[in-house]
Structures are given as C-alpha cells and as structure tokens.
Amino acid sequence: MAIPGSSRIALLGAASLLAAAALAACGSAGGSSAGGSSAGGSSAGGGTTAPSQGPSGSSATDLSQQSIVIDNWAGYMPEDIAAQFKAKTGASATVSEHATNEEVMAKLTAGGAVGIDVAFVSGQYAQALNDAGLLEPITSEKVPNIKNLFPAATKLAYDPGNTFSVPYTWGNTGICYRSDLVDAAPTSWMDILRPNPQYDGKITMLSTERWLALPAQKALGFSVNAVDDGQLSQIKNLLIDAKKHLLGYDDTIFYEKLISGDAVMAEAWDGWCGYGIAENPDIKFTIPKEGTDLWVDTMVVLKGSKNKDAAFAFVNMMLDPEIHAWVTNNVYYNIPNEAAQKFVDPTLKEKFPALNVGADDLTKGEGLVDIGPDAVKYTKLTTDVTSS
Secondary structure, three states: OOOOOOOHHHHOOOOOOHHHHHHOOOOOOOOOOOOOOOOOOOOOOOOOOOOOEOOOOOOEOOOOOOEEEEEEEOOOOOOOHHHHHHHHHOOEEEEEEEOOHHHHHHHHOOOOOOOOOEEEEEHHHHHHHHHOOOEOOOOOOOOHHHHHEOHHHHOOOOOOOOOOOEEEEEEOEEEEEEOOOOOOOOOOOHHHHOOOHHHOOOEEEOOOHHHHHHHHHHHOOOOOOOOOHHHHHHHHHHHHHHHOOOOEEOOOOHHHHHHHOOOOEEEEEHHHHHHHHOOOOOEEEEOOOOOOEEEEEEEEEEOOOOOHHHHHHHHHHHOOHHHHHHHHHHHOOEOOEHHHHHHOOHHHHHHOHHHHOOHHHHOOOEEOOOOHHHHHHHHHHHHHHHOO
16 A cells, blocks of 8 residues: 655654754755655645735735745655646745655755755754754744644644744554454553563554653653653663563554554554554554653744745645645645644544544644753663664
8 A cells, every 4th residue: 555655754753853953053054956746646626825925924925936945755745736836826846855854854954055945844853943043933924824723733842833833734642453353452551561461472663762762651651752861761671671572663564564463553653553544444543541742743944945935835825724634635644724624535534533633632642842962862762772
C-alpha cells in the first residue's frame, strides 16, 4: 500500500534537536536550491484566497512576478499545489522535499544562492528556528485564514498565539493493537513496557529519541519534555527492562507487522496506525490512561525569503477549508482547521476513529517543545537503551 507522507516520521524529532541546538550558533538564513515536485495524491477542491498583503499587512500586492520555494515532506499536500497557487494568486512556486526534520533544518541553516521561502517542520523545530532568528512573524493580516483554526490550535506549547508558525497537522501517540489477538484492549503504557508474557516478542516501539522515551515518561508520571537527570535515569532503566519483551523498534512499517500478526501491539502515531486500520479493521488505536503527547507539524515563513508576500499567500491558501481538508481525506491525519471539517469525507471518520477526536481532547496531550542543549541527553538515553 502506498503511504502518502510516509517519509514524514523518519522523523518528527529524531536526534532530537541536535540540529536545533546548533542553531543558536548559526545566524545564516537561506537553504539549498529546490527541485522536483511533491508526490501527493489528487488535488483538493477550490477555496478562496484573500488578497495578498505586504509584509506589514498593508495594501494588496501583485504577486505575478514573485516565485517561492516550498519544502515539505513527500505526499503531504496535493501534487498540483503549485498549479493551484499560480491559478489563485498569480505567483509561481517550486516544491522541494525532505525526508526528516533534520534534513530540512540543514537546508534552512546552510547558506545558499536560492533559499526556501516556506518550510514544513514539526513544532519544536519551528521553535528552534525562531529562537535562532530565522523566522518571519505570523499575523492575521498576513495570514487572514488563520481565523479558520480551532481555538485550541492557538495555544500550542511551542508557539502560544501562533506568532511564528501555523499548525498544519496534529495528533497523539498511543498504542496500535490487534483487537482479535489480545485478550483485552491495552489501557496503560505498562501493557507494552511490562506486557503479559504471552505477548513477549510481539510488541514494537518507536526508536526516535523523544518517542522512544515517551511510554516510560508517561508511565512514570513524568513530562514528555523531562530533562532532570534523575528522571531520565528512571526512564532509561524502565526502557532497558522493557527491551527484552520487544519484537523490535520500528518507526515505519510497524502497521505491516500488525497486519501480518507478527506483532499484536505497537507504540504508534495515530495517523500511521490508520494505515494498518485501512488494511485490517481489527487493528485499533488507543491512548493509554497515563496520557500522551501532542505532536504538531507546522508551516513557517523564512526571514531570508525574497518574496514574503507570496510566501504568506501560500500559507494562507493552505488554510483554505477545502484545500486543508485534502490532508485528512488523503493522508488520514487530523488537521487543526475547524472550518475545514465540513469538507472531510464522513466515511473516513467512521473507518478511522482517531479522526473523531475533538480538538479539545486531542490537545490534552502534552505539547512537545524544543529542549535546546538538553537534547543530547535524549541522544545518549536512546543509545544506551538500543545498544543494551
């Protein structure tokens, strides 16, 4: 099965923020030359884009002579998005792709003759970029369609008030499981950390740094942004003890192992569990009682952009209800756009229960934030656990 946006998670936080930590010493904007096109599915419906505003939110600007470079994960927006943008605004766009947050961060912090104007990055990475002075401020004058967001989407931990980023997708991490192969639905993170012996060797966990730690963090009552050495030691010990129960660590095809029955439970991102559910309705998703995270992927405008009017016009267009709904209809991720919900295929919400989680419930998950230099602690924790 082809998976739109499958390279996105390779990671949302992996070497968690080593690149972000390095930003403090990096003052150069820009990025690599763009090329290629996005690899998404069919195009979205229409929608109306407001007239472009100048950088100060003043008079409308003719965008026909402007051209921008957009960098996104593969398959994360309609494949004809550049043509839609041209038709709506007159501006031209080129789409380039990245496989991980680390890859796009390297582009954004390296000098280059041609820069990236709009980038899609996860929330904690947007925070790091902003702290490094690389992002243009977001205002309702520049992005009028920001009004379409759920109120809860304006209170995100890494960027309260959406001052430098616009949320594009969001979700939670939980347990994806075969309801027909377990005696009872999992209710706790301990169900995968210290499982019933009959499930030994049939469980997978995520290996990327912030998510490897998450089940143990929550099971022990700690924050997903914990940096206290004592807490991290407890987290590491629990994860090392859990390792003997695992089939393995898997960030990309765990749902295939659930489909085949090689695994019966997996730590999973809600959207990716949906890829398994699409193949086998006995696969279910649940949030453990101890709680979880809130991950967010965002759109940001680079301060080094030479065509900021067109860049903001693009971000604004992506918040058009029909265009934004494309993500849920094609990638099966929740979106923080309240106005777009009426354009989501209702049959998908029947098939994928995670799409029925309301904004207020979804945002009960603890927001991931940039932890700066303390990210190296998670790199060491991950190495210690996976090599034990």
